[in-house]
Amino acid sequence: MSHELHLDNIRISKDGHELIAIDQMVAAGEVLSVMGPSGAGKSTLLNYIIGTLPSDFTATGAVLLNGADLCALPSNQRQVGILFQDDLLFPHMSVGQNLAFGLSADVRRADRPARIDQALTEIGLEGFADRDPETLSGGQKARVALMRMLLSEPRVLLLDEAFSRLDTERRDQIRTLVFDTARARQLPVIMVTHDQADADAAGGPVFYLTD
Amino acid sequence: MRRGISIRWLPLLTVLAMLGPVVAGLLGTIAPAFGYLPAANMTEWTVAPFVDLFRWGGFPHAVMLSVTTGFLATSLSLLITVLIIAGWHGTRAFNVIRCLLSPLLSVPHAAAAFGIAFLITPSGWVARAFSPWLTGWERPPDVLIVQDHWGLAMVVGLVAKEVPFLLLMSLAALGQVNAKSSATIAAALGYGRVTGWLKTVFPRVYAQIRLPVYVVLAYSMSTVDVAIVLGPNTPPTLSVQIVKWMSDPDLAMRLEAAAAALVQLLLVIGSLILWRGGEIVVGILGAKWVMRGTRSFGDNALRIVGLGAGVLVCTGVLLGLVSLGVWSVAGLWSYPDVLPDSLSVRSWSRHWGNIFDTGITTLLIALCATFIAVLLTLGCLEAECRFDFTMSERGVFLLYLPLMVPQTAFLPGLQTLMLSAGLKSGFVPVVLAHLVFVLPYVFLSLSDPFRAWDVRFGTIAAALGRSANGVLWRVRLPMLLAPVLTAVAVGFAASVGQYLPTLLVGGGRLPTLTTEAVALAAGGDRRAIGVYGLAQTVAAILPFAAALLLPQIIWRNRRGLSDA
Structure with missing residues (x-):
């Protein structure tokens, strides 16, 4: 199933000062890169899309997914996946539990362990289900975080400086993995970054925010 | 959303639980200080209690x-x-x-x-x-x-x-x-x-x-x-004398106690x-x-x-x-x-029966007061995030207020008020009185770690389809296990140490380790004091040990939480 995202004339301001004005289509499997200096409100745009905009901001405009406005739904029903620069694996859960937390509740109880094992195999971490996430390397954690999000069957993918903490070698590897997966699943992606290399690798349209 | 509406009111309820008894107690002090105490058949407004107080020989030194x-x-x-x-x-x-x-x-x-x-x-x-x-x-x-x-x-x-x-x-x-x-x-x-x-x-x-x-x-x-x-x-000091007058069988002495309580309050305000x-x-x-x-x-x-x-x-x-x-x-x-x-071990075996009984009372009071305090605190902090409330300077001040009003200024009034209203002193009032002092400490201990939690964990969990309650119970609280347990221990210790609320609001009929220990002061039986003092300390410190150990045990396979 492919999804098309339309950021429909979104304007976000704080204290009467407009931070963001954007009107942009993101096709299925396409990556929209949002670039700009820190403090320009890149993450604020993601907050709006995901539904966690702090109350001191005012925003207008719609986030249309296949024509329906996401803003009408609470965060947890939007099916918008997000990855941050930190992996943010839940430290009190094992690797397998983290994935199970993400795995859609529609998957039957009996099938869940097999799905999680399969997901671990897909990211090259076979047999890691019982491991403490804190014992994983940075690259391994990033892959678990990505898989945890994919298991929740998102319809949109947001990347908030998702690759900036990884070292150069891992960054290429994880970036390719994320973009390939998004393309394979036909997900529209919005990537916030300050690294031109990210935008080049994404190959999609680039939107520049200014101060 | 139904639930969301209910926790929206928790901050207000918390303020009421903390300040209600203080305000009621202060108001309950004013009337008897001016001679009005229907429970003792005194209904004439007068400044006589103050005159009596100023005539008391110990007054200048006490002040x-x-x-x-x-x-x-x-x-x-x-x-x-x-x-x-x-x-x-x-x-x-x-x-x-x-x-x-x-x-x-x-x-x-x-x-x-x-x-x-x-x-x-x-x-x-x-x-x-x-x-x-x-x-x-x-x-x-x-x-x-x-x-x-x-x-x-x-x-x-x-x-x-x-x-x-x-x-x-x-x-x-x-x-x-x-x-x-x-x-x-x-x-x-x-x-x-x-x-x-x-x-x-x-x-x-x-x-x-x-x-x-x-x-x-x-x-x-x-x-x-x-x-x-x-x-x-x-x-003795003014506060001790207030308590002496309050426990005098002659109800008329309560007028003088109330007058002294007001003086104590004014002294503290003036000193501040x-x-x-x-x-x-x-x-x-x-x-x-x-x-x-x-x-x-x-x-x-x-x-x-x-x-x-x-x-x-x-x-x-x-x-x-x-x-x-x-x-x-x-x-x-x-x-x-x-x-x-x-x-x-003779002192221990002689007092063991009473230590056990009063110990149970102490623990029950502490458990109830702490449980309510932690629940209210978590509710307030969660409401803060869900509804974007921010705690103002004034809110912080309210938190410290019950600790700044002298206990001797409002607890006597509270007892008199209960007496006038025909309310029985007993377990529930004592728990509520303890709550006044336990709540601020629990809140102060828990608020910083609760607010310092990385909200992006919550964003991730919500993006994975969890409701606000799911985020709270399955992600935030488990990750905050250690600070929550520390807050429990802090609340417990605060409750165990309370002397005056237990004595006055309990009407002397709800002995705890602390009231028993302090009661021994006049007697000078050092062995008995040793026994009760130590029992009291153990009751206050054990929860801290548990708060340190439990997260280590529960999260022993989770380096991200047990090292902290």
């Missing part, structure tokens, strides 16, 4: 004691706290003191006071250690050290308990003011360690700990349990204003001192004084507890031997 012990204990506590941090923050010695803070804080005031009394009386450990080889004393000298006329022993007891409190509060503040880089810059500009700290960090730290300092001042001026143990007897004035003066002098550019002000000597005072405070409380323990198992113990001639 003076309240003011002098309050100012002396608060200034000394603050001075020692500042010297310890200024001179030793970041050193190994400081880390030792930091580790001792939580246990020191949880020691109930009464137990600490008894322990210090056992150390410094003429027949105490300090005198024994130097006798007879140095002092020549074969018998305890006949000098009044504990319960002295000027309340100095009481000041010592208060300082020993308040320094750990102010240290903990300052440590929390230090994290917010970027103290380390200020100290580095001051050192690079040639300032001595203490002088540099006083000039660059102290003003910002003090702004953060101002309310806790006020709490210390109000408490020191009006404490009852410490004053009963260490304070003068004839006449005076202290505020002192702050301004010190601020002006400090600004001049900064302008002068003095690089050093006896820094090394001040460091040594700070360390010495810190060591004295720690060892004073800890040795005092050891001394309680030794007395509790002492057989015959003749003067001036440092240790008893024989050990025996």
Whole structure:
């Protein structure tokens, strides 16, 4: 199933000062890169899309997914996946539990362990289900975080400086993995970054925010 | 959304639970202070209670004691706290003191006071250690050290308990003011360690700990349990006298108690204003001192004084507890031997039955009060995130308010009010009265870690389809297990240590370890005091041990949580 995202004339301001004005289509499997200096409100745009905009901001405009406005739904029903620069694996859960937390509740109880094992195999971490996430390397954690999000069957993918903490070698590897997966699943992606290399690798349209 | 509407009201409910009894108690004090007490068939408005109060021979001394012990204990506590941090923050010695803070804080005031009394009386450990080889004393000298006329022993007891409190509060503040880089810059500009700290960090730290300092001042001026143990007897402090009048079988004495309670309140308010004035003066002098550019002000000597005072405070409380323990198992113990001639469990077996009963009561009260306090606190903090509430300066002030109103000013009124309304004293009112004091401590302990939690974990969990409640129960609270348990321990210790609320609101019919221990003060049976003091301390400290150990056990396979 492919999804098309339309950021429909979104304007976000704080204290009467407009931070963001954007009107942009993101096709299925396409990556929209949002670039700009820190403090320009890149993450604020993601907050709006995901539904966690702090109350001191005012925003207008719609986030249309296949024509329906996401803003009408609470965060947890939007099916918008997000990855941050930190992996943010839940430290009190094992690797397998983290994935199970993400795995859609529609998957039957009996099938869940097999799905999680399969997901671990897909990211090259076979047999890691019982491991403490804190014992994983940075690259391994990033892959678990990505898989945890994919298991929740998102319809949109947001990347908030998702690759900036990884070292150069891992960054290429994880970036390719994320973009390939998004393309394979036909997900529209919005990537916030300050690294031109990210935008080049994404190959999609680039939107520049200014101060 | 239905649930969302219900927790929206929790902050208001919390404020009511905290301040309701205080306000009711103050109002309940005013009427009897002016002669109106229908329960005792007195319905004529008059100023006679005040006239009686002013005629009481002990009044001037009692008022003076309240003011002098309050100012002396608060200034000394603050001075020692500042010297310890200024001179030793970041050193190994400081880390030792930091580790001792939580246990020191949880020691109930009464137990600490008894322990210090056992150390410094003429027949105490300090005198024994130097006798007879140095002092020549074969018998305890006949000098009044504990319960002295000027309340100095009481000041010592208060300082020993308040320094750990102010240290903990300052440590929390230090994290917010970027103290380390200020100290580095001051050192690079040639300032001595203490002088540099006083000039660059102290003003910002003090702004953060101002309310806790006020709490210390109000408490020191009006404490009852410490004053009963260490304070003068004839006449006693104003607060002790209020409690005496309140427990007089003659109901008419309650009028005088109510009048005295109002005087106590005015004294505390006046002293707080005076202290505020002192702050301004010190601020002006400090600004001049900064302008002068003095690089050093006896820094090394001040460091040594700070360390010495810190060591004295720690060892004073800890040795005092050891001394309680030794007395509790002492057989015959003749003067001036440092240790008893024989050990025996007789004191423990004699008191065991009552220790058990009162211990259960103590634990039940503490459990209920703490449970309610933690629930309300979590509800408030969660409502804060869900509805984007922010806690204003005024909100923080409300949190400290029940700790700044002297207990003797509103608890007598609360008891009188209950009496007039025909309410039975008993378990539930005592729990609610404890809640007034447990809530602020639980809130102060839990709010910082709760707010410091990385909300992106919540965003991730919501993006994975979890509701707000799912995020709270499955992600936030498990990750915050350690601070939640610490808050439980803090609440527990605060409840276990409460003397006056238990005594007055319980109508004397709900004995706890603390009320039993303080009641022994007049008798002077050291073995019994040792037993109760120690039992009280154990009841307050055990939850802290559990709060430290449980997360280590539960999250033993989770390095991200067990190392913290």
